[in-house]
Amino acid sequence: MTQNTIVLGTWAWGDNNSYFGNSYDEDHFRPVYDAAIAKGLTFFDTATAYGNGGSETILGDLMADTPRQELTISTKFTPQMAPATTNPVQTMLDESLKRLKTDYIDYYWIHNDADVEKWTHDLLPVLKEGKIKHIGVSNHTLSEIKRVQEILAEEGFKLDAVQNHLSLLDRSSEKAGILDYCKENNLEFFAYMVLEQGALTGKYNVNILFPAGSVRAQVYNDKLPELTDLVNKLKEIGEKHDLSAAQTAMAWALSKGTFPIIGVTKVNQVEDAAQVVATRLTEAEIKELEAIADKINVNTTGSWEPDMNE
Numbered sequence: 001m002t003q004n005t006i007v008l009g010t011w012a013w014g015d016n017n018s019y020f021g022n023s024y025d026e027d028h029f030r031p032v033y034d035a036a037i038a039k040g041l042t043f044f045d046t047a048t049a050y051g052n053g054g055s056e057t058i059l060g061d062l063m064a065d066t067p068r069q070e071l072t073i074s075t076k077f078t079p080q081m082a083p084a085t086t087n088p089v090q091t092m093l094d095e096s097l098k099r100l101k102t103d104y105i106d107y108y109w110i111h112n113d114a115d116v117e118k119w120t121h122d123l124l125p126v127l128k129e130g131k132i133k134h135i136g137v138s139n140h141t142l143s144e145i146k147r148v149q150e151i152l153a154e155e156g157f158k159l160d161a162v163q164n165h166l167s168l169l170d171r172s173s174e175k176a177g178i179l180d181y182c183k184e185n186n187l188e189f190f191a192y193m194v195l196e197q198g199a200l201t202g203k204y205n206v207n208i209l210f211p212a213g214s215v216r217a218q219v220y221n222d223k224l225p226e227l228t229d230l231v232n233k234l235k236e237i238g239e240k241h242d243l244s245a246a247q248t249a250m251a252w253a254l255s256k257g258t259f260p261i262i263g264v265t266k267v268n269q270v271e272d273a274a275q276v277v278a279t280r281l282t283e284a285e286i287k288e289l290e291a292i293a294d295k296i297n298v299n300t301t302g303s304w305e306p307d308m309n310e
Contacts, residue, residue: 035270047078077110109136116147135157161190162189
């Protein structure tokens with residue numbers, strides 16, 4: 001994959017459980033998708049868990065008129081949603097393929113570390129069918145990543161990528177040595193929640209809160225006062241590069257050698273992401289942002305995430 005690639009996240013597409021507090025339908029996302037293709041952003045990340053398949057369905061419909069080889073599609077097997085079938089991984093993959101209207105997946109992930117031994121082994125017969133180009137694990141610790149590699153290697157397969165939470169507010173994967181391990185072992189690292197679901201964009205603050213009733217509001221609204229200094233610094237540094245606070249947070253993630261997954265629900269967000277690809281923050285700017293972020297005593301670790309220090 002080309003370095004410094006931004007991946008477009010579709011967690012909020014088909015949001016039927018009010019996590020993000022929107023009720024956008026497929027028609028809303030059509031111009032968003034079209035803008036992405038026009039800007040050359042052709043890598044989309046989704047999952048069965050996103051809207052209980054709703055995200056995959058929307059993406060599958062929208063990508064129908066784009067030559068498949070021009071797209072890179074990433075989706076996931078989520079253990080907590082495993083159906084009661086002979087091989088739940090096979091079942092969930094087949095359902096994803098149907099919703100996405102494709103016969104292969106570029107990146108297929110084990111969504112979390114519910115049972116590394118079981119689900120990695122259950123993935124093996126699916127890999128032998130050749131419908132998956134790259135294998136990844138999401139929300140896994142370093143020791144679990146190494147164990148997955150061992151299991152796959154025994155059958156002649158290799159792990160290609162890791163997808164974990166990484167932002168200025170959550171550098172646990174970096175501090176646990178996972179980023180360095182990935183670089184040393186030719187594993188691509190995909191960073192999700194780079195913008196902390198909007199908390200680092202400057203759009204929300206003590207006066208403008210997240211949508212009432214959404215999960216984001218419950219997680220972030222009481223933390224917004226503590227984020228003021230960091231968001232202001234993101235804006236300040238961003239001005240030097242003609243970037244917004246959100247774009248500067250994305251540029252920080254790129255500086256770590258990762259592939260940031262940026263959730264997009266509007267055309268301007270796609271345009272913002274496209275502009276960041278050519279941006280490089282200085283070492284001094286990176287250290288300045290991290291110094292401010294490290295002073296903030298805010299925990300944004302998701303309930304689904306393991307302790308990366310284990």
